Amino acid sequence: MEENVKEYRPFLVDQVPYLTLTTKKFENRKKWQQSNPKEICSIIPGSVIEVFVKPDQQVKAGAVLLILDSMKMHTKIEMPYDGVIKEVNLAKGDRIPKNAIMITIK
């Protein structure tokens, strides 16, 4: 065996521990997280063309919150349900990465 036995670690499959090595890709895998319905996150990076809402503003479901320029396309980001805006984390002209929390709802 090439690898030192000490590097093996227990690995559970069907509640049974097997001694084994892991791969870099496995270690770097993304842990799953429940999404928070009160956070509106970017699913694609882009720059902000226009923001239409302010904190404490009452917004109806379907209203446009902002327009994002991503991949040469202007995308409208809409309010998912009736609610009140808590925070607006961006302003016109900002460049935002993927998975950024753009707006939170109270």
Add this chain to the structure above:
Amino acid sequence: MSFKRNILELRKRKKEAQQGGGEKAIEKQVAMGKKTARERIKAILDENSFHEYDLFVEHTGRDFDMEKKVLHGDGVIIGTGTMYGQPVAIYAQDFTVFGGSLGLMHARKITKIMDHALKMRVPLIGINDSGGARIQEGVNSLAGYGEIFYRNTNASGVIPQISVILGPCAGGAVYSPALTDFVFVVENISKMFITGPSVIKSVLGEEISMEELGGAMVHSEITGNAHFFAKSEDECFEQIKKLITFIPWNNAQKALRFPVAEPLAAANIEEIVPIDPHLPYDIRDVIRAVTDKSDFFEIMEYFARNIVIGFGRIDGNTVGFVANQPMYLAGVLDCDSSDKAARFIRYCDAFNIPIVTLEDMPGYLPGVDQEHAGVIRHGAKLLYAYSEATVPRVTVIIRKAYGGGYIAMNSRHLGADFVFAWPTAEIAVMGPEGAANIIFKKEIEESENPEEMRKQKIQEYKDKFANPFVAASKGYIDEVIEPLETRARLIHSLEVSASKVDTRPIRKHGIPPF
């Protein structure tokens, strides 16, 4: 009258064209640690066997002052030659000529040699070293790529197609290698990506180096786009020369038979595998214990290491090995390992190479990431590939063969020709621990000493089911064999399968889950 003047003129023209991008550009190429396109062809083919075509082809660009530029051979060298005395077709992009960029005539040269390779049923080797599309030629350049992809697809499964990435290979250009059978990459030289670091930075604001984004190790370990990783171009050429010995020249032939040689390590086969199914070992040692000269040529060594694929010879004949690797992730099946094995099985099936499967796996990798990545779809590729394969198929179950993984790993039920099991084999729906917890849940919970009861029930299940004899009693296993008999059994079963005829329903093609 004499030809002399004409011949001297021809020689002069050839010499000029063969300079490629000229001294300065060649110096630059060398400074990057790269060989020139001509040197590469020479290094791969038999000595003095290369014959070039289309040396005098000129580009057709007429915009953006391109008409004033002379691009020798339009940045690509095409030709034929031999490897081990057998004919092959080859092309090499010449980075010294306008960055090896692909224009219309450059693509025409490549498609010419591809057409030739397919018609003549000889392997095609493509050396990629190009800055990408020649933007000055606009849509003509895109047309060129499309015509290459179309031919890659038509040739797939008919002639072996080998891609060697020895420089940048970016944007649309990457899809030609992706459509071919084997992709070779070299550390610090190969760079493959759809969108490069600068575009990623400007659009996404993410900063990454070329090597981290699409370098040789990334494609060998993370993406699975590359099959062979080398530290130098010379090592890469040796890998190509070795690979070619294992495969037939086209899909109507069988791989060349080599003189039979005994394994070097056969006697150790019992010492390699721990009896305790929870302990790891290197499955490649088992493969080496059954192959001629203990030679095993691994493919995709760094990607999805929980499954091992590659070529070896048994009794002189090439065999494709697919084997769970308990040393990594306990040898589980997952998205990547299913994908890796399935494609290899289809390769073997297309090129008349028998498949030997060595099985030791506890099931599928649990996890949200796996389920959401589509382990159902990717796992199905493995079932599909085995089920459709009509080449001889032999399975040896070494230890664990649990659940869906047992079915997937070339079981009798998917049409395996021979299935053997070592006495250590455990063929069951799941491991004894998990099974006992479910079957005897009530007894365990209601017992005065649940832990003791659990242990007892696990042992009961082990004795009854964690062995090869239940499956053997139903004929799902053809024979339970001693580990030391493995090679002899493989030799015999492949021998009697040599003229195997197996057919599938007539159809245009199946619809595999990719």
